[in-house]
Amino acid sequence: MYIKSIRRITNDACHNAFTGACFFNGSLYITYRQGAAHADPTGKIIVLRSDDEGKHFENVATFRQTSDSRDPHLYTDGRKLFVVGFEAGTQRKSFTSYTEDGRNWSQWTHLRGTDGFIMWRPQFYQGMYYCAAYGEFERNKNSVVAWFESNDGINWERRYDIHKGKEIPTECFLDFKNDGTAVMLMRCDDKNKKPYLCMSKPPYRKWEKTRLNIPILGPCLWLVKGEIWISGRWFVNPDIAHIGVFRIENKKPVLRLVLPSGPDFDCSYMAVAKDPENPVRFWFSYYSGHTASDDPEINQFSHPDIYLVEAIFGSDKTGFIIDWQVSDVQKISLDQIKIPVSDNIKWKKISAYTEKDIKKGIATLSTLGFVDAGNIIKGKDGVIFFKTQIDLGPSETIRMYLGYDGPVVVWFNNKKVFSGPGTNPAIADQTSVVVKPEHGTNTITIALETNNGKAEGIFCRIVKEEKTL
Numbered sequence: 001m002y003i004k005s006i007r008r009i010t011n012d013a014c015h016n017a018f019t020g021a022c023f024f025n026g027s028l029y030i031t032y033r034q035g036a037a038h039a040d041p042t043g044k045i046i047v048l049r050s051d052d053e054g055k056h057f058e059n060v061a062t063f064r065q066t067s068d069s070r071d072p073h074l075y076t077d078g079r080k081l082f083v084v085g086f087e088a089g090t091q092r093k094s095f096t097s098y099t100e101d102g103r104n105w106s107q108w109t110h111l112r113g114t115d116g117f118i119m120w121r122p123q124f125y126q127g128m129y130y131c132a133a134y135g136e137f138e139r140n141k142n143s144v145v146a147w148f149e150s151n152d153g154i155n156w157e158r159r160y161d162i163h164k165g166k167e168i169p170t171e172c173f174l175d176f177k178n179d180g181t182a183v184m185l186m187r188c189d190d191k192n193k194k195p196y197l198c199m200s201k202p203p204y205r206k207w208e209k210t211r212l213n214i215p216i217l218g219p220c221l222w223l224v225k226g227e228i229w230i231s232g233r234w235f236v237n238p239d240i241a242h243i244g245v246f247r248i249e250n251k252k253p254v255l256r257l258v259l260p261s262g263p264d265f266d267c268s269y270m271a272v273a274k275d276p277e278n279p280v281r282f283w284f285s286y287y288s289g290h291t292a293s294d295d296p297e298i299n300q301f302s303h304p305d306i307y308l309v310e311a312i313f314g315s316d317k318t319g320f321i322i323d324w325q326v327s328d329v330q331k332i333s334l335d336q337i338k339i340p341v342s343d344n345i346k347w348k349k350i351s352a353y354t355e356k357d358i359k360k361g362i363a364t365l366s367t368l369g370f371v372d373a374g375n376i377i378k379g380k381d382g383v384i385f386f387k388t389q390i391d392l393g394p395s396e397t398i399r400m401y402l403g404y405d406g407p408v409v410v411w412f413n414n415k416k417v418f419s420g421p422g423t424n425p426a427i428a429d430q431t432s433v434v435v436k437p438e439h440g441t442n443t444i445t446i447a448l449e450t451n452n453g454k455a456e457g458i459f460c461r462i463v464k465e466e467k468t469l
Contacts, residue, residue: 001245001256002365002428004310008291009048009057013298015040016306017266019285020121021273022074024081027051027102028273029060030285031072031083032306038266043068045085049102054283054308063097063108073271077124082153084111086118094119094133096153113156117146122153125176129153130204132162132172132184145169145186147204162198162207166190172198173221173230185219185230193235195219197228197248210251216244218268224280224313231284233268234258241265243286259309261288264301277399279463280319281429284309312428319401319461320369321444326350327385329377334409334419334449337383345385352459369428370403371457379453386458387445392437395464400444401429403459406451413443422451428459 009030010016015038020031028050035043047061063069067089075082080098083105087093094111096119111119117135124130129150137143144164150156163169168189175183182204186196193215200207216232223229227247234244243261246253261267267288275281289304325347352371357363363370373384392398402410402418405426410418412435420431446458 002312004312007308008305009308010305011294013293013295013303015303017287017304018071018269019271019287019306020072020074021271021283021285022076023273023276024076025102028054028283029074031074033070033072041068043070045069045072047083060103061105065108073121075123084119084122092118111156120171121173123174132174134170143168143170145172171219173219175221175223177223183228185221187217187219193217212253214253220270222272231270243268260290262290264289266304280313282311319463320352321388321460322352324350324371324386324388326373329380329382329384329450331382334383334407334447337447369459374456377450377453377455380450381453382450384448384450389441389443392442394439395437397434398437399463400433400435401461403428403430404448406455407449409447411445424454426459
């Protein structure tokens with residue numbers, strides 16, 4: 001997991017918390033609850049929209065009924081973007097609104113058939129709306145998580161109970177694998193605070209439940225090419241909490257990252273937005289009080305803010321091309337190149353950094369997949385060539401992701417598909433190009449201008465185009 005950026009997107013002296021995230025029609029949406037305190041009748045739900053991948057946001061919607069409106073979630077069925085939240089009064093009713101264009105929203109509407117339950121992060125999958133909601137909640141006593149289904153996202157039916165008992169199950173974060181398997185992280189509010197990892201195959205009537213060995217609240221779960229990742233308010237000890245990010249390995253959580261957060265408990269509630277064009281690029285929203293407000297009179301720990309993380313999940317399995325051939329530096333410029341490679345170039349083997357190199361201490365997560373030619377360039381001015389061949393099965397299109405720290409020209413099967421400038425350092429997935437491969441062997445050639453000797457190398461990754469909703 002490589003963190004490309006962490007941005008604070010609120011700074012208004014409010015208590016900003018409990019986030020949701022989703023891509024819709026090419027724009028990134030973030031929602032959160034804004035109030036005067038963690039639990040306060042002033043709470044309202046804010047929806048932000050970014051058309052430049054999280055660099056700038058505008059407020060496109062605000063929702064509130066008659067009491068504390070909170071814990072919003074965003075999800076889409078491909079045609080509509082839904083925001084869901086609940087009113088934290090005595091009846092605890094869940095509400096929703098939707099938009100078809102990202103700007104004009106329907107009324108804040110009560111979710112029918114859900115009274116007494118909090119509809120926690122519904123999802124749409126293959127024509128149906130699903131939700132593992134919790135209700136019959138008595139603090140420190142009991143609760144029940146029930147499975148709901150809907151044909152329209154407004155009218156819901158309680159189908160059966162998934163779990164109830166002394167563990168006090170509550171908030172669930174749900175996702176679906178490509179084969180239809182439902183995967184879910186279920187919060188438990190007993191003294192152990194250890195969640196359940198739950199899995200079920202269609203029609204989602206029987207669940208396999210594994211209690212994890214870490215205390216976390218505010219559960220979040222996402223899938224990266226079949227791998228299960230989770231996060232939440234991870235209690236390092238009873239008095240200190242941070243946002244831990246874990247990968248599930250053999251049904252056990254393995255800590256991979258701790259995001260800037262804590263040390264107070266008021267943090268987490270991460271949400272996930274998967275890049276619609278890149279299966280290993282994600283945006284995560286969360287809240288924390290680790291950064292002080294611009295107003296020195298504001299207590300930062302009682303006035304947390306919303307943060308946005310952009311992350312790449314890199315491993316040898318994600319399509320980075322490992323094996324290359326590389327030339328010496330040629331004393332030419334890019335505009336002098338008429339064909340990809342001349343016949344008199346001598347080639348030598350070179351490999352991209354892999355996870356084995358990280359374990360050896362000669363690479364980091366940020367350089368995973370990097371083809372490092374720094375020892376060849378050594379400050380020389382000119383152009384260096386990289387080439388490789390890859391075997392591909394029948395496919396309409398593939399997407400080639402590139403990173404580079406100098407001007408480049410890229411050819412796919414001797415056809416020029418990209419050219420552009422570059423600056424240090426090279427960043428994985430900086431640029432993407434859609435190409436149509438041949439069934440069988442395909443050739444990639446990259447000419448990198450050494451940027452007055454400052455360049456060091458390239459990233460290149462191939463991903464088959466995936467269909468979305």
